[in-house]
Structure formats: C-alpha cells, structure tokens
Amino acid sequence: DAKTTQPPSMDCAEGRAANLPCNHSTISGNEYVYWYRQIHSQGPQYIIHGLKNNETNEMASLIITEDRKSSTLILPHATLRDTAVYYCIVRPDYSGTYKYIFGTGTRLKVLA
Amino acid sequence: ETGVTQTPRHLVMGMTNKKSLKCEQHLGHNAMYWYKQSAKKPLELMFVYNFKEQTENNSVPSRFSPECPNSSHLFLHLHTLQPEDSALYLCASSQGQGGDTEAFFGQGTRLTVV
Numbered sequence: 149d150a151k152t153t154q155p156p157s158m159d160c161a162e163g164r165a166a167n168l169p170c171n172h173s174t175i176s177g178n179e180y181v182y183w184y185r186q187i188h189s190q191g192p193q194y195i196i197h198g199l200k201n202n203e204t205n206e207m208a209s210l211i212i213t214e215d216r217k218s219s220t221l222i223l224p225h226a227t228l229r230d231t232a233v234y235y236c237i238v239r240p241d242y243s244g245t246y247k248y249i250f251g252t253g254t255r256l257k258v259l260a
Numbered sequence: 261e262t263g264v265t266q267t268p269r270h271l272v273m274g275m276t277n278k279k280s281l282k283c284e285q286h287l288g289h290n291a292m293y294w295y296k297q298s299a300k301k302p303l304e305l306m307f308v309y310n311f312k313e314q315t316e317n318n319s320v321p322s323r324f325s326p327e328c329p330n331s332s333h334l335f336l337h338l339h340t341l342q343p344e345d346s347a348l349y350l351c352a353s354s355q356g357q358g359g360d361t362e363a364f365f366g367q368g369t370r371l372t373v374v
Contacts, residue, residue: 191365250303
C-alpha cells in the first residue's frame with residue numbers, strides 16, 4: 149500500500165478555508181485517496197474520496213494533482229466543530245482488498 | 261449516526277475477567293473490521309472479516325478472539341488482558357471489494373483494564 153505524509157498540525161481561522169495537504173508520491177494508478185477525520189475520542193468520520201478527478205460533496209472538496217502524487221482537502225468555511233485529526237489514506241482498487249490503514253494525520257485546530 | 265453501533269461504550273475490566281465487545285451494522289455491508297487506538301497513537305487494524313470469513317489477522321495476541329456470526333454482527337471476545345490493552349476499540353464496516361467503497365465507523369468502546 150502507498151504511504152502518505154501529512155503535516156502533524158495546522159491552525160485555521162474560523163470562517164476561512166482550511167487546506168489540508170497530503171503527499172502520496174508512491175501512489176499506484178489503481179489506488180484511491182480517502183479522507184477521514186476523527187473528533188476527540190470518537191470514531192473516524194468519512195469525508196470524501198477520489199481516484200483522479202477532483203471531487204466535491206457537502207462537507208469538503210478534494211483536489212488531486214495531475215500526477216496524483218499529492219492531494220489537498222479543502223474545508224471551504226471552517227467552523228470550530230471542524231477541529232479534529234484529519235487522515236489521508238490511499239487504498240488499492242483490486243479484488244480482495246479490505247484494509248484501511250491510518251497514519252498519524254493532521255491535527256487541525258480552528259481558531260475563533 | 262453512521263449505522264454502525266458498538267456496545268458497550270465504556271468498559272472497565274480486571275485482568276482475569278472475560279468480556280465481549282459487540283458491533284452491529286444495518287447498512288447491508290459485507291466487510292467488518294476491528295481497530296485498536298491506544299492513547300495518542302494511530303488506529304491499528306486488528307481483524308478483517310468478509311462475508312463472515314476472516315481475511316486479515318494483524319498478528320493480534322490470542323487474548324483477543326473475534327467472532328463474526330453473520331455479516332451484520334461482529335464480536336471481540338476478551339480474556340486475561342493486560343493494562344496496556346486499555347484503548348479505544350473501533351468497529352467499521354464497508355460494502356464491496358474494490359477501493360471505491362468507504363468504511364463507516366462506530367463510536368467505539370473505551371476499554372480500561374485494571
């Protein structure tokens with residue numbers, strides 16, 4: 149499985165966009181990029197995922213570079229409730245794969 | 261609410277006790293997972309089940325014994341645990357075999373071994 153690298157922590161002002169980077173330089177062509185977040189001591193919450201194209205849903209946008217070696221999760225208008233640890237995961241798309249491997253993530257703190 | 265329910269939410273047990281953690285999903289998913297999260301550490305994958313069959317055991321000590329009687333239920337049986345086994349135990353489920361399938365997590369069981 150490809151490994152990911154994320155900054156350990158980031159701050160963002162409330163109401164501003166939060167841009168969380170992830171490096172996955174060894175990603176393979178069939179590996180998806182997933183983002184989850186974990187608010188203190190709760191179960192991880194699914195945010196978004198993508199393969200090649202940029203994706204957007206009600207929670208966030210995912211921007212994947214053309215070479216797919218990095219991506220950015222964008223929370224367009226961060227609120228205090230978005231304070232959490234954000235995990236970037238890559239996951240292969242072939243039969244028999246069921247694993248989600250979490251790294252250390254980025255601790256995002258949204259400041260009032 | 262993710263559709264994955266874990267019980268109990270909190271558990272305190274002695275090292276000689278036997279207890280079980282329960283996970284239930286009503287999402288129609290066929291894969292279920294147990295993860296362990298120790299204090300200030302990343303989630304560690306423990307076990308994976310697909311259609312009731314174990315497909316992954318991540319070198320977990322035998323004092324942790326999983327059971328998957330059907331695709332909707334997953335148990336983790338605990339016996340003679342150590343204090344270092346105190347952690348947040350998380351259950352997840354997902355549908356499908358490919359990479360284009362997100363997993364949904366329960367709220368976890370906070371286990372304290374005394």
